[in-house]
Amino acid sequence: xxxxxxxxxxxxxxxxxxxxxxxxxxxxxxxxxxxxxxxxxxxxxxxxxxxxxxxxxxxxxxxxxxxxxxxxxxxxxxxxxxxxxxxxxxxxxxxxxxxxxxxxxxxxxxxxxxxxxxxxxxxxxxxxxxxxxxxxxxxxxxxxxxxxxxxxxxxxxxxxxxxxxxxxxxxxxxxxxxxxxxxxxxxxxxxxxxxxxxxxxxxxxxxxxxxxxxxxxxxxxxxxxxxxxxxxxxxxx
Amino acid sequence: xxxxxxxxxxxxxxxxxxxxxxxxxxxxxxxxxxxxxxxxxxxxxxxxxxxxxxxxxxxxxxxxxxxxxxxxxxxxxxxxxxxxxxxxxxxxxxxxxxxxxxxxxxxxxxxxxxxxxxxxxxxxxxxxxxxxxxxxxxxxxxxxxxxxxxxxxxxxxxxxxxxxxxxxxxxxxxxxxxxxxxxxxxxxxxxxxxxxxxxxxxxxxxxxxxxxxxxxxxxxxxxxxxxxxxxxxxxxx
Amino acid sequence: xxxxxxxxxxxxxxxxxxxxxxxxxxxxxxxxxxxxxxxxxxxxxxxxxxxxxxxxxxxxxxxxxxxxxxxxxxxxxxxxxxxxxxxxxxxxxxxxxxxxxxxxxxxxxxxxxxxxxxxxxxxxxxxxxxxxxxxxxxxxxxxxxxxxxxxxxxxxxxxxxxxxxxxxxxxxxxxxxxxxxxxxxxxxxxxxxxxxxxxxxxxxxxxxxxxxxxxxxxxxxxxxxxxxxxxxxxxxx
Numbered sequence: 001x002x003x004x005x006x007x008x009x010x011x012x013x014x015x016x017x018x019x020x021x022x023x024x025x026x027x028x029x030x031x032x033x034x035x036x037x038x039x040x041x042x043x044x045x046x047x048x049x050x051x052x053x054x055x056x057x058x059x060x061x062x063x064x065x066x067x068x069x070x071x072x073x074x075x076x077x078x079x080x081x082x083x084x085x086x087x088x089x090x091x092x093x094x095x096x097x098x099x100x101x102x103x104x105x106x107x108x109x110x111x112x113x114x115x116x117x118x119x120x121x122x123x124x125x126x127x128x129x130x131x132x133x134x135x136x137x138x139x140x141x142x143x144x145x146x147x148x149x150x151x152x153x154x155x156x157x158x159x160x161x162x163x164x165x166x167x168x169x170x171x172x173x174x175x176x177x178x179x180x181x182x183x184x185x186x187x188x189x190x191x192x193x194x195x196x197x198x199x200x201x202x203x204x205x206x207x208x209x210x211x212x213x214x215x216x217x218x219x220x221x222x223x224x225x226x227x228x229x230x231x232x233x234x235x236x237x
Numbered sequence: 238x239x240x241x242x243x244x245x246x247x248x249x250x251x252x253x254x255x256x257x258x259x260x261x262x263x264x265x266x267x268x269x270x271x272x273x274x275x276x277x278x279x280x281x282x283x284x285x286x287x288x289x290x291x292x293x294x295x296x297x298x299x300x301x302x303x304x305x306x307x308x309x310x311x312x313x314x315x316x317x318x319x320x321x322x323x324x325x326x327x328x329x330x331x332x333x334x335x336x337x338x339x340x341x342x343x344x345x346x347x348x349x350x351x352x353x354x355x356x357x358x359x360x361x362x363x364x365x366x367x368x369x370x371x372x373x374x375x376x377x378x379x380x381x382x383x384x385x386x387x388x389x390x391x392x393x394x395x396x397x398x399x400x401x402x403x404x405x406x407x408x409x410x411x412x413x414x415x416x417x418x419x420x421x422x423x424x425x426x427x428x429x430x431x432x433x434x435x436x437x438x439x440x441x442x443x444x445x446x447x448x449x450x451x452x453x454x455x456x457x458x459x460x461x462x463x464x465x466x467x468x469x470x471x472x473x474x
Numbered sequence: 475x476x477x478x479x480x481x482x483x484x485x486x487x488x489x490x491x492x493x494x495x496x497x498x499x500x501x502x503x504x505x506x507x508x509x510x511x512x513x514x515x516x517x518x519x520x521x522x523x524x525x526x527x528x529x530x531x532x533x534x535x536x537x538x539x540x541x542x543x544x545x546x547x548x549x550x551x552x553x554x555x556x557x558x559x560x561x562x563x564x565x566x567x568x569x570x571x572x573x574x575x576x577x578x579x580x581x582x583x584x585x586x587x588x589x590x591x592x593x594x595x596x597x598x599x600x601x602x603x604x605x606x607x608x609x610x611x612x613x614x615x616x617x618x619x620x621x622x623x624x625x626x627x628x629x630x631x632x633x634x635x636x637x638x639x640x641x642x643x644x645x646x647x648x649x650x651x652x653x654x655x656x657x658x659x660x661x662x663x664x665x666x667x668x669x670x671x672x673x674x675x676x677x678x679x680x681x682x683x684x685x686x687x688x689x690x691x692x693x694x695x696x697x698x699x700x701x702x703x704x705x706x707x708x709x710x711x
Contacts, residue, residue, distance in 0.1 A: 010573035022558040024593040058567030084259040091455035093295030099247035119261040148448030185457040211622030218565035220659040321496040328692035330532030336484035356498040385685030422694040
C-alpha cells in the first residue's frame with residue numbers, strides 16, 4: 001500500500017517540481033488575473049469557487065477556497081448554507097465530504113455555533129403563485145413516475161431549503177447553477193438560470209460565472225453550458 | 238501542506254458544528270423517513286446506497302453504507318459482486334477505491350474467504366436468443382468502430398459477469414441503473430431499466446430508487462433521469 | 475471518525491480478500507490481455523491511463539499509472555504537460571490532485587528540474603488560417619455570452635497551451651479526447667476527435683482508445699461516445 005497524499009493541498013513549490021507551467025498558470029491566472037475581472041466581484045467568485053470544489057468533490061481544494069471566501073466577505077452562515085444546499089443539488093456525499101474541511105477552517109477563524117444558521121428559522125416569503133405553478137407542472141409530469149421525488153422536491157426544497165434566510169435566493173441560484181455546470185447537467189440550466197436572473201443575477205455576472213467555472217470545472221463543461229446560457233439570455237431580451 | 242481529513246467520515250456532531258440544518262436533514266430524512274417508505278425495502282435501499290457511494294467515488298460514505306448493508310441483510314458475497322460489477326459499469330478506479338473500505342468492514346464483521354464468490358462458478362442459464370439479438374445489434378452498430386469494446390462487451394459482460402450467480406440479475410440491474418443515474422448517463426437507461434424490469438424490478442421500486450438516488454446522487458441527476466424512466470414505464474403498459 | 479484508507483492503492487491480495495473475481499479480471503484483463511492488443515501501443519495506452527486517472531480524479535490509481543507510464547517510455551516532460559493540459563480540460567482541482575502523486579513518482583525515478591518543460595519555450599508553428607476560423611466561429615457564437623471564456627480559450631488554450639512543444643499535438647488530442655469521454659462530455663468529441671485525427675491519430679488507435687477507456691472510465695461513458703466516434707469516422711471517409 002503506497003500512501004498517496006490525497007489529503008494534502010500542494011504548494012506552488014510542489015507545482016514547480018512537477019509542472020512549472022501549471023505553477024505559472026495557477027499563480028498568474030487562476031490566483032491572479034481571473035479575480036480582477038469586475039463583472040463578478042471577489043465575494044461572488046469565492047462563493048462559486050467553494051461551491052465548485054464541493055460539487056466536484058475536490059477535497060484538496062476546499063480549505064484554501066474556504067479561507068479565501070471568508071477573507072472576501074462570504075459569511076460563515078452563508079458557507080454553512082452552501083454546504084447544506086449542495087447536499088441536495090450535488091449529492092449527500094459531496095456535502096458530507098465538505099464537513100471536516102469546513103470544521104477545520106471555521107475553528108481557525110474562530111467561528112462559533114452562534115454564527116451558524118439554526119435549524120428552525122423564519123422563512124423568507126413564498127411566491128405562492130410561482131410555487132403552485134412549479135409544483136403543478138412537476139406533479140403532472142412526474143407524479144406517477146417517482147412520487148417520492150416529487151414530494152421531497154416540494155416539501156424539502158421549495159418549501160424549506162430555498163426559504164432559509166441565511167443565504168439569499170440569488171446566491172442559492174448562483175450555487176445551484178454552479179452545481180449544474182460542474183456536473184455537466186445542462187438539462188436543468190434553463191430553469192435555474194432563469195430563476196437566478198429573476199433573483200437578481202445579471203447577464204454579465206452569469207457570463208463571468210462561466211469564466212470562473214472554465215478553470216474550476218474544466219473547459220468541456222463550460223462549452224456544453226454556453227449554448228444553454230445563450231438561449232436563456234436571448235429568451236429574456 | 239494542510240491535512241484535509243478526506244479519509245474520515247464526519248459524525249453528526251461534526252455536521253452540527255458546521256451546518257445544523259445538514260445535521261437535521263441527515264438525521265431526520267436521509268437516515269430516517271427515507272428508509273421507512275415501503276416501496277423499496279431496506280435491503281434494496283442499502284444495495285443502492287452502496288452502489289451509489291462506489292459509483293460516485295464517495296469513499297467517506299462507503300464504510301457506513303457497507304456496515305448498514307450487512308445489517309439489512311445484503312450478503313457479503315453480494316457486496317463482493319457489486320464491487321466487481323461496478324468495475325465495469327462505473328470504472329475500474331471506482332471499484333479499486335472500494336476495496337480497502339470493504340476489506341475493513343468485512344474484517345469487522347468476520348467475513349471469511351469462504352463467504353466470497355469464487356472466480357470460477359456455475360453460470361446462470363443464458364437466454365441465448367436475447368443475447369444473440371443484443372450481440373448482433375451492437376456488432377452491427379459498433380463492430381467497425383471499436384471492435385475491442387464490442388468483443389469485451391460480449392465476452393466479459395454478457396457471457397461472464399452477468400451470469401455470475403452470487404448476485405441475482407435483478408440486483409445487477411438495480412446496481413447498473415444506479416450507476417447510470419449517478420453518472421448522469423441517461424442514454425443507456427432505456428436499455429438497462431427495461432432489462433431491470435424484465436428481471437423483476439417493479440415500477441414502484443424503480444420510482445423509489447429515484448428517491449433514494451435524489452439524496453445520494455443529487456437532484457439534478459434524478460431530474461435528468463425521470464423523463465427516461467417515464468418513457469420506459471409508458472412503453473411497457 | 476473512521477479512517478478510510480482512501481489514500482492507499484490496494485494490492486492484488488487486498489482485491490482477493492474482497493472480490494476474487496475483481497482480482498481475476500484485474501490481473502488477467504486490465505493488467506494483462508488489454509495491453510497486448512497492438513492497435514494502441516503500450517506507450518499510448520499508458521498516456522491514456524494516466525490522463526483517465528487524472529480526469530476521473532482517481533488518486534489511488536495515479537502513482538501506479540505514472541510508474542508504468544515512465545516504464546513504457548512516456549517522458550517526464552510529457553507527464554508534466556499532461557497534468558497542465560488537464561487543468562484546462564478536466565478542471566484545476568483534478569490537476570492539483572495529481573501534483574503530489576506525480577512529485578513522489580518523479581522523486582523515485584530521479585526526475586530533475588531540468589527534465590521538465592520550462593514556462594517559456596519556443597512555440598510550435600501556428601496554423602493561422604485554422605486558428606482564425608476557430609476563433610471567429612467561437613467568437614460569433616459566444617462572444618456576447620461569456621467574453622472571458624472566449625478570450626481565455628484563444629489566449630491560454632490555442633495560442634499558448636496547444637503550442638507548447640513538450641507534448642506533441644497528437645498526444646494533446648489523445649489526452650483531450652480521453653478527458654471528454656471520461657466526463658461523458660460527448661458534445662465536444664466531434665471537434666476534438668477530428669482534430670486528433672488531423673494530428674495523426676488513426677481510426678484503429680481511436681477505436682482501441684475506447685477499449686482502454688471502457689475499463690478506466692466505465693462502459694456507460696464509452697457506449698455514449700461510440701455513436702459520435704462512428705459519425706466522425708464516417709464523415710472522414
